[in-house]
Amino acid sequence: MTGPRAARLETVRARMAELEIDVLLLSLGADLPWLTGYEAMPLERLTMLVVPREDLPTLVVPRLEAPRVDEDPEVFRIRSWGEQDDPVQIVAALSSLAGSVKEVAVSDRAWATFVLALQATLPGAYWRPASAVTGPLRAVKDEEEIAALVAASAAADRVAAQLLAGDIALSGRTEREVSQEIGRRLIAEGHQKVNFAIVGSGPNSASPHHDAGSRVIQPGEPVVCDFGGTMDGYCSDITRTVWTGEPTTEQRDLYDVVREAQSAGVAAALVGATCEGVDTAARAVITDAGYGDAFIHRTGHGIGLEEHEDPYIVEGNETPIVEGHAFSVEPGIYLPGRFGTRIEDIVVVGRSGPLALNHVTHDLTVVSA
Amino acid sequence: MTGPRAARLETVRARMAELEIDVLLLSLGADLPWLTGYEAMPLERLTMLVVPREDLPTLVVPRLEAPRVDEDPEVFRIRSWGEQDDPVQIVAALSSLAGSVKEVAVSDRAWATFVLALQATLPGAYWRPASAVTGPLRAVKDEEEIAALVAASAAADRVAAQLLAGDIALSGRTEREVSQEIGRRLIAEGHQKVNFAIVGSGPNSASPHHDAGSRVIQPGEPVVCDFGGTMDGYCSDITRTVWTGEPTTEQRDLYDVVREAQSAGVAAALVGATCEGVDTAARAVITDAGYGDAFIHRTGHGIGLEEHEDPYIVEGNETPIVEGHAFSVEPGIYLPGRFGTRIEDIVVVGRSGPLALNHVTHDLTVVSA
Numbered sequence: 001m002t003g004p005r006a007a008r009l010e011t012v013r014a015r016m017a018e019l020e021i022d023v024l025l026l027s028l029g030a031d032l033p034w035l036t037g038y039e040a041m042p043l044e045r046l047t048m049l050v051v052p053r054e055d056l057p058t059l060v061v062p063r064l065e066a067p068r069v070d071e072d073p074e075v076f077r078i079r080s081w082g083e084q085d086d087p088v089q090i091v092a093a094l095s096s097l098a099g100s101v102k103e104v105a106v107s108d109r110a111w112a113t114f115v116l117a118l119q120a121t122l123p124g125a126y127w128r129p130a131s132a133v134t135g136p137l138r139a140v141k142d143e144e145e146i147a148a149l150v151a152a153s154a155a156a157d158r159v160a161a162q163l164l165a166g167d168i169a170l171s172g173r174t175e176r177e178v179s180q181e182i183g184r185r186l187i188a189e190g191h192q193k194v195n196f197a198i199v200g201s202g203p204n205s206a207s208p209h210h211d212a213g214s215r216v217i218q219p220g221e222p223v224v225c226d227f228g229g230t231m232d233g234y235c236s237d238i239t240r241t242v243w244t245g246e247p248t249t250e251q252r253d254l255y256d257v258v259r260e261a262q263s264a265g266v267a268a269a270l271v272g273a274t275c276e277g278v279d280t281a282a283r284a285v286i287t288d289a290g291y292g293d294a295f296i297h298r299t300g301h302g303i304g305l306e307e308h309e310d311p312y313i314v315e316g317n318e319t320p321i322v323e324g325h326a327f328s329v330e331p332g333i334y335l336p337g338r339f340g341t342r343i344e345d346i347v348v349v350g351r352s353g354p355l356a357l358n359h360v361t362h363d364l365t366v367v368s369a
Numbered sequence: 370m371t372g373p374r375a376a377r378l379e380t381v382r383a384r385m386a387e388l389e390i391d392v393l394l395l396s397l398g399a400d401l402p403w404l405t406g407y408e409a410m411p412l413e414r415l416t417m418l419v420v421p422r423e424d425l426p427t428l429v430v431p432r433l434e435a436p437r438v439d440e441d442p443e444v445f446r447i448r449s450w451g452e453q454d455d456p457v458q459i460v461a462a463l464s465s466l467a468g469s470v471k472e473v474a475v476s477d478r479a480w481a482t483f484v485l486a487l488q489a490t491l492p493g494a495y496w497r498p499a500s501a502v503t504g505p506l507r508a509v510k511d512e513e514e515i516a517a518l519v520a521a522s523a524a525a526d527r528v529a530a531q532l533l534a535g536d537i538a539l540s541g542r543t544e545r546e547v548s549q550e551i552g553r554r555l556i557a558e559g560h561q562k563v564n565f566a567i568v569g570s571g572p573n574s575a576s577p578h579h580d581a582g583s584r585v586i587q588p589g590e591p592v593v594c595d596f597g598g599t600m601d602g603y604c605s606d607i608t609r610t611v612w613t614g615e616p617t618t619e620q621r622d623l624y625d626v627v628r629e630a631q632s633a634g635v636a637a638a639l640v641g642a643t644c645e646g647v648d649t650a651a652r653a654v655i656t657d658a659g660y661g662d663a664f665i666h667r668t669g670h671g672i673g674l675e676e677h678e679d680p681y682i683v684e685g686n687e688t689p690i691v692e693g694h695a696f697s698v699e700p701g702i703y704l705p706g707r708f709g710t711r712i713e714d715i716v717v718v719g720r721s722g723p724l725a726l727n728h729v730t731h732d733l734t735v736v737s738a
Binding site (some may be wrong): 023041043044063064065067068081082106108109110111112113115116119127129130131154187206207208209210211219296298301306308312314316336 | 410412413431432434436437451452454477478479480481482484485494497498500510554575576577578579646665666667670677681683684685686705720
């Protein structure tokens with residue numbers, strides 16, 4: 001009998017064979033914890049799992065971090081290194097055990113400094129990002145992973161419901177204060193970590209990745225709140241736009257367009273459609289309303305162990321949607337210098353259709369607080 | 370008249386010329402904020418500053434993040450890219466404006482996926498890490514940076530003093546609870562961000578990078594607390610080992626050795642010595658006491674915008690120590706399965722000698738809490 005990680009290792013190896021990759025090198029990012037349960041420290045001492053095509057993988061880890069690792073004899077062994085060792089040489093030697101290395105895949109987020117050193121030590125190899133192997137595998141969530149996403153989304157929903165209910169004061173406070181309060185509430189609702197809490201008020205609502213700053217929120221303006229965290233390893237991500245007073249007719253109309261676009265995107269998230277198709281469905285609503293140029297980002301991104309991962313819901317991505325894909329649907333309209341609005345839910349694709357994991361209303365909400 | 374960032378750009382270019390580097394590409398990590406004041410988001414949309422040998426640098430940034438950037442016409446211009454653009458092609462084109470590119474330096478922490486794509490787009494170039502250019506420059510702190518390090522260390526000192534005074538309950542609580550309380554206190558004392566708060570109790574004190582976990586701290590055992598955060602951009606880092614009851618004679622003896630080693634390391638941090646020399650000075654004390662094999666890590670690391678940066682205080686690093694170097698001196702002794710101890714202060718090298726930035730006592734402290 002094999003554990004879930006041993007089963008993942010099997011699928012990884014099948015895909016390595018398919019892509020003719022001799023060795024997979026995993027360091028920073030979510031591939032390593034997905035496969036081993038261990039997350040590398042983002043420091044200058046190299047941690048790297050060497051996955052050959054056949055033999056048991058080896059986790060090369062700094063000696064002073066080795067006690068943090070729980071070995072899993074079905075999935076990997078540990079090779080710790082001391083301060084006078086060269087971990088790059090160790091990884092290169094482990095990679096070459098079965099002969100000369102022609103094709104290598106390395107964690108997308110591995111540091112450049114290690115990739116360059118490894119390239120010098122394994123000359124002549126062709127390198128590509130590990131997501132070529134793991135992206136499509138990790139994009140399809142199993143039942144346990146979906147349960148974790150459901151739980152994280154529910155926790156984020158509770159904070160969004162508090163926002164819409166006026167429990168989080170807005171007018172008269174700085175964006176930063178509101179952002180910090182949202183962060184505290186994400187933790188209080190069960191997240192271990194806050195990944196981001198964007199609060200863009202008034203003209204700042206027109207900047208999709210706005211840093212919550214020192215601007216004091218005024219009455220009668222839109223506030224885009226986009227926040228999420230990590231709970232038991234899996235990420236949440238939700239956006240609601242609320243008003244601190246009666247919106248203008250233009251703002252109401254624009255909000256209606258975004259709401260309709262968001263629904264259209266979700267409705268298109270069907271097995272057999274493409275990722276691009278979901279983007280097109282949401283974008284068409286906004287373009288038809290005359291705001292096409294003001295929807296300046298893709299419609300969404302996959303979500304799981306990482307806040308952004310495969311599959312990306314963007315023009316040009318012809319990946320077919322399959323059961324178990326989980327991603328955000330988050331169209332927006334941004335009028336620079338004036339205002340913007342965005343609505344975002346996480347969706348999991350089921351056999352019989354899309355399942356939204358966020359359940360907080362999309363009705364335009366005026367928060368009297 | 371030029372600002373401090375324009376002055377930094379001058380020194381960067383002088384060093385690029387010296388190393389014959391045609392273009393410097395800065396993305397994740399502290400080089401970019403050090404030079405521009407802007408920190409790239411660690412996401413899959415590429416942000417990269419292209420620094421040619423002569424022309425004004427260009428910051429290639431996702432369109433939806435461009436509003437977060439304050440342009441500095443003395444140091445860089447902005448080139449934003451939309452969801453249908455290929456940022457790698459844009460960076461490659463900007464890199465090649467002055468002709469074919471032979472030598473490229475790229476941020477040490479840039480993601481592998483972007484480095485691999487750029488290598489394919491700029492074939493034949495020789496690549497090395499940006500720290501070859503920026504490491505020695507950033508390692509030497511100016512007055513303003515030293516003031517920031519002093520302030521961050523003082524804030525960490527206040528938390529360490531609270532720990533030694535028994536304000537932070539230890540016995541009967543889990544390591545994780547204590548770690549979280551230390552984190553809250555780092556924020557309360559002025560840090561914007563907690564970088565780590567290691568709490569290793571009893572046998573866990575023998576694991577230098579122990580994750581604070583579910584172990585309940587017992588009376589009468591050593592607790593290694595190693596914590597730090599970021600305050601106004603600069604990092605703090607301090608370690609104290611405290612006891613929750615009377616230590617054994619062996620523990621007292623071992624603590625005395627570590628304390629003496631720490632002092633010897635600091636005393637060796639003189640202009641004209643080498644980084645390796647500081648390591649040797651601390652290590653000799655521990656080796657002479659018979660614990661050489663139990664001091665399993667280097668003596669220290671540089672500190673500044675990053676928690677670990679040049680210069681590293683490690684055997685083999687013959688870099689001469691100069692005025693303005695800032696680094697940790699943190700020897701330790703670890704007896705696996707039994708206990709360990711470590712003492713760490715940050716030191717800045719002045720013209721007339723080393724200046725410790727942490728001032729909390731090194732006396733063995735029994736915390737009655």
